[in-house]
Amino acid sequence: xxxxxxxxxxxxxxxxxxxxxxxxxxxxxxxxxxxxxxxxxxxxxxxxxxxxxxxxxxxxxxxxxxxxxxxxxxxxxxxxxxxxxxxxxxxxxxxxxxxxxxxxxxxxxxxxxxxxxxxxxxxxxxxxxxxxxxxxxxxxxxxxxxxxxxxxxxxxxxxxxxxxxxxxxxxxxxxxxxxxxxxxxxxxxxxxxxxxxxxxxxxxxxxxxxxxxxxxxxxxxx
Ligand code: ADE
Numbered sequence: 001x002x003x004x005x006x007x008x009x010x011x012x013x014x015x016x017x018x019x020x021x022x023x024x025x026x027x028x029x030x031x032x033x034x035x036x037x038x039x040x041x042x043x044x045x046x047x048x049x050x051x052x053x054x055x056x057x058x059x060x061x062x063x064x065x066x067x068x069x070x071x072x073x074x075x076x077x078x079x080x081x082x083x084x085x086x087x088x089x090x091x092x093x094x095x096x097x098x099x100x101x102x103x104x105x106x107x108x109x110x111x112x113x114x115x116x117x118x119x120x121x122x123x124x125x126x127x128x129x130x131x132x133x134x135x136x137x138x139x140x141x142x143x144x145x146x147x148x149x150x151x152x153x154x155x156x157x158x159x160x161x162x163x164x165x166x167x168x169x170x171x172x173x174x175x176x177x178x179x180x181x182x183x184x185x186x187x188x189x190x191x192x193x194x195x196x197x198x199x200x201x202x203x204x205x206x207x208x209x210x211x212x213x214x215x216x217x218x219x220x221x222x
Contacts, residue, residue: 059115081106086140090129111140
C-alpha cells in the first residue's frame with residue numbers, strides 16, 4: 001500500500017517514518033510512504049502557496065491550485081486511490097475507517113496549515129475530509145501520522161516484523177485492543193509501603209480461566 005502526504009513541512013515526517021516499525025515496514029516493501037513538498041507545486045518562484053481571503057479578514061488562506069496540481073501529479077491512474085483532507089470539520093476518524101483505508105492501494109493525504117485552506121479542497125478536490133478528534137490542531141501533519149500508523153498496522157506482515165507475529169492476526173484485524181498485561185514482580189512494593197499486585201488469576205496457571213479473563217478485559221474499538 002502506498003501513502004502520499006502533501007505538506008509544507010516535509011521534514012516533520014523524516015525521523016518518525018524512518019525509525020520505528022514503519023521504517024522496517026517500508027524496507028520490507030510492505031508499505032511505501034512518499035512525502036511531497038507543496039511548495040514544489042507553487043505557481044511562482046517564491047514558492048507561495050497561500051493568499052489573502054476573499055471577503056477580507058486577517059490571515060492567509062492556502063490556495064487551491066498548488067494542491068490541485070500536487071494531487072493530479074501524485075494520483076496514480078492504475079491504483080485504486082483515495083484523497084483525504086484533514087480538518088477539524090471532517091468526519092470523525094475511527095478504527096472502521098482505518099480498516100477501510102487499508103484496503104485501498106493509494107491514500108493521498110492533504111495537510112492543511114495556517115488559518116485555513118480554500119474550501120474547494122474539501123468540497124471538490126478531496127474524496128473525504130477527516131477529523132481525528134474534537135480538538136483543533138495547527139495542521140494536518142499529526143493526523144496524517146495517526147492515519148498512516150493505524151492503517152499500516154492492519155497491513156499483512158507489518159505487525160509481525162517486530163514481534164514475530166506475537167499479536168494474533170485476529171486481534172490486529174478486528175480492532176481488538178490488547179488485554180492488560182503484566183510481568184514480574186507479582187507484587188511491587190512502593191516506597192510508601194503500598195503493594196501493587198498482579199491479578200491472582202494470571203498467576204494461577206489455569207489456562208481456561210486466564211483466557212476468559214483476557215477476553216473480558218480486552219477492549220474492542222469500534
Ligand atoms: N486539523 C486541525 N485540527 C484537526 C483535527 N482535529 N483533525 C484533523 N485535522 C485537523
